[in-house]
Amino acid sequence: xxxxxxxxxxxxxxxxxxxxxxxxxxxxxxxxxxxxxxxxxxxxxxxxxxxxxxxxxxxxxxxxxxxxxxxxxxxxxxxxxxxxxxxxxxxxxxxxxxxxxxxxxxxxxxxxxxxxxxxxxxxxxxxxxxxxxxxxxxxxxxxxxxxxxxxxxxxxxxxxxxxxxxxxxxxxxxxxxxxxxxxxxxxxxxxxxxxxxxxxxxxxxxxxxxxxxxxxxxxxxxxxxxxxxxxxxxxxxxxxxxxxxxxxxxxxxxxxxxxxxxxxxxxxxxxxxxxxxxxxxxxxxxxxxxxxxxxxxxxxxxxxxxxxxxxxxxxxxxxxxxxxxx
Amino acid sequence: xxxxxxxxxxxxxxxxxxxxxxxxxxxxxxxxxxxxxxxxxxxxxxxxxxxxxxxxxxxxxxxxxxxxxxxxxxxxxxxxxxxxxxxxxxxxxxxxxxxxxxxxxxxxxxxxxxxxxxxxxxxxxxxxxxxxxxxxxxxxxxxxxxxxxxxxxxxxxxxxxxxxxxxxxxxxxxxxxxxxxxxxxxxxxxxxxxxxxxxxxxxxxxxxxxxxxxxxxxxxxxxxxxxxxxxxxxxxxxxxxxxxxxxxxxxxxxxxxxxxxxxxxxxxxxxxxxxxxxxxxxxxxxxxxxxxxxxxxxxxxxxxxxxxxxxxxxxxxxxxxxxxxx
Numbered sequence: 001x002x003x004x005x006x007x008x009x010x011x012x013x014x015x016x017x018x019x020x021x022x023x024x025x026x027x028x029x030x031x032x033x034x035x036x037x038x039x040x041x042x043x044x045x046x047x048x049x050x051x052x053x054x055x056x057x058x059x060x061x062x063x064x065x066x067x068x069x070x071x072x073x074x075x076x077x078x079x080x081x082x083x084x085x086x087x088x089x090x091x092x093x094x095x096x097x098x099x100x101x102x103x104x105x106x107x108x109x110x111x112x113x114x115x116x117x118x119x120x121x122x123x124x125x126x127x128x129x130x131x132x133x134x135x136x137x138x139x140x141x142x143x144x145x146x147x148x149x150x151x152x153x154x155x156x157x158x159x160x161x162x163x164x165x166x167x168x169x170x171x172x173x174x175x176x177x178x179x180x181x182x183x184x185x186x187x188x189x190x191x192x193x194x195x196x197x198x199x200x201x202x203x204x205x206x207x208x209x210x211x212x213x214x215x216x217x218x219x220x221x222x223x224x225x226x227x228x229x230x231x232x233x234x235x236x237x238x239x240x241x242x243x244x245x246x247x248x249x250x251x252x253x254x255x256x257x258x259x260x261x262x263x264x265x266x267x268x269x270x271x272x273x274x275x276x277x278x279x280x281x282x283x284x285x286x287x288x289x290x291x292x293x294x295x296x297x298x299x300x301x302x303x304x305x306x307x308x309x310x311x312x313x314x315x316x317x318x319x320x321x322x323x324x325x326x
Numbered sequence: 327x328x329x330x331x332x333x334x335x336x337x338x339x340x341x342x343x344x345x346x347x348x349x350x351x352x353x354x355x356x357x358x359x360x361x362x363x364x365x366x367x368x369x370x371x372x373x374x375x376x377x378x379x380x381x382x383x384x385x386x387x388x389x390x391x392x393x394x395x396x397x398x399x400x401x402x403x404x405x406x407x408x409x410x411x412x413x414x415x416x417x418x419x420x421x422x423x424x425x426x427x428x429x430x431x432x433x434x435x436x437x438x439x440x441x442x443x444x445x446x447x448x449x450x451x452x453x454x455x456x457x458x459x460x461x462x463x464x465x466x467x468x469x470x471x472x473x474x475x476x477x478x479x480x481x482x483x484x485x486x487x488x489x490x491x492x493x494x495x496x497x498x499x500x501x502x503x504x505x506x507x508x509x510x511x512x513x514x515x516x517x518x519x520x521x522x523x524x525x526x527x528x529x530x531x532x533x534x535x536x537x538x539x540x541x542x543x544x545x546x547x548x549x550x551x552x553x554x555x556x557x558x559x560x561x562x563x564x565x566x567x568x569x570x571x572x573x574x575x576x577x578x579x580x581x582x583x584x585x586x587x588x589x590x591x592x593x594x595x596x597x598x599x600x601x602x603x604x605x606x607x608x609x610x611x612x613x614x615x616x617x618x619x620x621x622x623x624x625x626x627x628x629x630x631x632x633x634x635x636x637x638x639x640x641x642x643x644x645x646x647x648x649x650x651x652x
Binding site: 030076147 | 330348349352355356358360364367368369370372398399401402410411412443445448449452456466471472473539540541548552556
């Protein structure tokens with residue numbers, strides 16, 4: 001399989017891009033006319049680290065790589081625009097597998113209105129996909145960083161947490177399935193394998209006055225810590241208020257963990273965590289619901305520093321790590 | 327070494343970015359205000375494919391990764407803007423090695439006026455660097471694609487070719503050094519290890535009316551083929567007119583190759599190949615020389631298709647491949 005032939009086949013599979021794109025896949029660089037502000041991020045997934053090639057379909061790999069990158073745009077409140085994919089392909093990989101991987105990314109691209117306009121294919125010892133994505137906004141000030149949280153503001157989260165980490169536990173310890181049944185277990189597995197970038201919810205939060213925002217890729221505790229550090233505030237999370245996905249508490253209990261631990265300590269839920277003034281909560285909640293998700297207040301920002309997770313009994317949760325290998 | 331700590335150390339090493347950059351390294355995404363058209367490309371280098379970690383200093387790896395990506399912007403005539411680096415790092419890699427790699431990229435970024443504004447660090451079985459780069463132009467029409475060559479136009483190349491391929495031959499067969507001496511051999515080696523993206527020459531050619539342009543990363547024959555296909559023209563190259571770097575002919579002869587073979591059949595010279603109307607040659611030559619390089623006409627575009635390399639005796643060169651592993 002030659003790189004040129006594969007790139008040409010990829011090129012022929014692409015739909016016509018948005019009018020912003022003047023030159024798409026196949027030249028030295030793509031040419032676009034952004035017409036405002038751009039948000040740009042790069043993110044990689046690697047076999048043996050973020051997925052296991054022997055357990056994942058190629059489509060799932062391509063889809064997850066793009067999803068993880070687009071989630072960063074969701075966390076800025078940016079509208080998705082263009083994607084650039086660099087594939088690292090081990091010797092002996094079939095062209096079919098590469099194209100299936102690409103089809104997974106292209107499905108998500110079509111669902112989110114993203115144009116795939118650039119790529120690179122190189123030999124590599126492990127299958128890997130690096131996605132660079134560009135999102136758009138009218139003004140730079142419309143985009144929400146991690147740095148704008150102010151003491152006294154509310155901390156809120158979209159959707160329900162812990163599903164991805166519970167899904168990973170179920171893969172690592174298949175006997176845990178008995179705690180929830182096959183249907184719920186399947187749903188939890190797909191939270192980890194096929195995350196949804198919360199682009200509409202992110203745009204809704206940005207429009208409704210969110211002051212800081214981040215996507216949950218490292219776990220609630222670590223990601224809240226990034227916001228606290230960037231904003232120079234403390235963040236208190238009421239563990240009892242954190243909305244858990246169905247089955248998470250049961251899987252955690254069967255694994256001997258605190259029910260909150262999958263959500264708090266690891267997990268690629270790719271939900272959004274945001275701060276906002278209390279008076280903005282009602283409108284933000286309505287906007288996020290109109291975007292097809294939910295918004296739940298789970299704590300507040302203070303004058304302090306760092307992140308405190310308070311358990312209902314009053315004690316503090318001490319995070320324990322577990323292996324993130326998917 | 328944790329990913330967060332490393333990214334934070336990287337962030338502290340960065341100079342203040344251009345005013346176009348509103349949010350740099352350290353948030354979910356970088357925020358920029360392009361204010362015109364952008365050219366964006368992604369490019370990866372992998373240990374064992376594009377370099378050998380045991381033979382290369384980390385700085386050289388970082389520098390070459392960024393150089394290869396910036397060369398794509400040069401080939402559009404774009405002004406370099408922002409870079410995003412995704413590092414794949416094997417277990418046991420020291421933080422120092424990562425930071426040295428970054429320093430190599432940062433040196434070239436400073437030399438070219440590029441801001442490093444985003445990054446990702448992940449575990450990977452082999453050291454790899456994927457660089458996404460964004461360049462700028464006032465209008466999309468100012469950028470030069472591969473597709474604009476017209477029959478009757480001249481084909482011209484910047485600089486002197488074959489140095490990178492000869493440098494690679496010298497690495498693979500150290501006894502070839504006897505053909506050129508240590509000083510020339512060292513210069514040829516550095517053509518392959520430390521290529522210069524021809525950004526100023528690319529901008530000069532775009533401004534002087536180049537109708538199609540590409541950077542030479544796969545070898546003159548293959549890259550001319552990309553232009554011929556994209557433009558729907560044939561390209562004839564007069565082998566005797568191709569400017570060879572000093573020592574290339576001697577190294578090729580000692581290796582039993584045609585003198586033109588290193589330039590024509592492989593090699594990462596990262597010079598620029600462009601088509602332009604004959605009446606634009608004089609001004610383009612002056613503009614490229616003012617940019618510190620040279621421009622040499624080496625052939626012409628015709629109504630046909632494909633690439634023909636004519637040797638001085640009249641026969642055609644038949645490319646032979648050789649291993650590109652650097």
